[in-house]
Amino acid sequence: MKKLLLAASLAGLMAVPAQAADYAIDTQGAHAFVQFKISHLGYSWLYGRFNTFSGDFSYDADKLKDAKIQLTIDTSSVDSNHAERDKHLRSGDFLNVSKHPKATFVSTRIEPKSGDKFDLYGNLTLNGVTKEVVIAAEKLGEGKDPWGGYRAGFAGTTTLTLKDFAINTDLGPASATVQLDLSVEGIRK
Numbered sequence: 001m002k003k004l005l006l007a008a009s010l011a012g013l014m015a016v017p018a019q020a021a022d023y024a025i026d027t028q029g030a031h032a033f034v035q036f037k038i039s040h041l042g043y044s045w046l047y048g049r050f051n052t053f054s055g056d057f058s059y060d061a062d063k064l065k066d067a068k069i070q071l072t073i074d075t076s077s078v079d080s081n082h083a084e085r086d087k088h089l090r091s092g093d094f095l096n097v098s099k100h101p102k103a104t105f106v107s108t109r110i111e112p113k114s115g116d117k118f119d120l121y122g123n124l125t126l127n128g129v130t131k132e133v134v135i136a137a138e139k140l141g142e143g144k145d146p147w148g149g150y151r152a153g154f155a156g157t158t159t160l161t162l163k164d165f166a167i168n169t170d171l172g173p174a175s176a177t178v179q180l181d182l183s184v185e186g187i188r189k
Contacts, residue, residue, distance in 0.1 A: 020060035020067065023152060023186025027054055031153075031185040034073055042174030048080035048089075055105075057186055059152055061142070064118060065110050069184075073103040075126075093169045100128045108132070116140075120156060126165045133158050135182065150188040157181050 025032045035049040055071035076097040078089050090097045107122040116139040124133045137156030145151050159179050162168075 020058040020063065021150075022058050022189045023056060024189055025053075025055045025057070025071070026151070026185045026187050027052075033181070033183045034071075035181045035183075036178050037181070038178040039174040041172055046080060046085075048078060050074065050077050051079050052077035055184075056189075057184070059186075061139075064112050067107070067110055069105070069107045069120070069122070071105045071184075073105075074101065075103050076101055094167055096127050100126075103127075105133075124160075124165075126160075127167055129165045131164050133160065135180075137182075145187075151185055152188070153183075153185040155181075155183050 032053075033049060034053055035047065037045050037047050040046045050073045052074035053071060055069065057067065057069035059067045075095045076090055078086055078095060078097075080086055080089065089095055092098075103124070103126045105122050105124050107120055109121045111119040111121070113119065118137055118139075120135040120137045121132060122135070123130050135156040135158045137154055140153040140155055142152035143150065157179060159177050161177050163176070
């Protein structure tokens with residue numbers, strides 16, 4: 001009888017599907033980045049980043065399609081390594097941070113590609129406008145860290161058309177789009 005109960009208990013445990021783990025994006029350790037580059041008049045690249053953001057994601061390697069991520073960016077933390085330019089980027093000509101101090105991304109679906117690559121679809125709200133964007137992403141790795149935690153890391157890139165987000169300052173056709181590069185390392189909760 002004991003063997004029968006043990007076997008039934010084990011069968012019940014094995015039938016329970018694995019659940020996705022929840023991760024906090026590691027911004028405290030500076031192991032995550034939201035960076036951008038935009039052409040300056042077609043003559044050079046202007047690079048920058050957002051220094052303050054937070055978010056989390058839910059992820060199960062066996063069920064990639066069920067993964068979810070949300071990210072909130074403090075737009076006033078824009079940093080292009082030039083104080084006057086940053087002041088201009090925060091103005092109504094670009095990010096309009098006095099009216100829209102936050103940008104958000106909330107995933108809606110994932111389409112797996114080959115290997116560890118996938119397309120991450122979601123709603124990006126920037127400058128008061130919400131649009132669906134697609135981030136070409138890939139899993140970089142996952143595993144235990146030296147401090148007893150467990151981490152998973154991803155990278156992705158997308159290109160945004162500024163006018164789609166009511167950023168109408170015209171610096172010419174070479175500056176009509178901005179490339180966002182994301183590097184996200186999460187610590188399992």
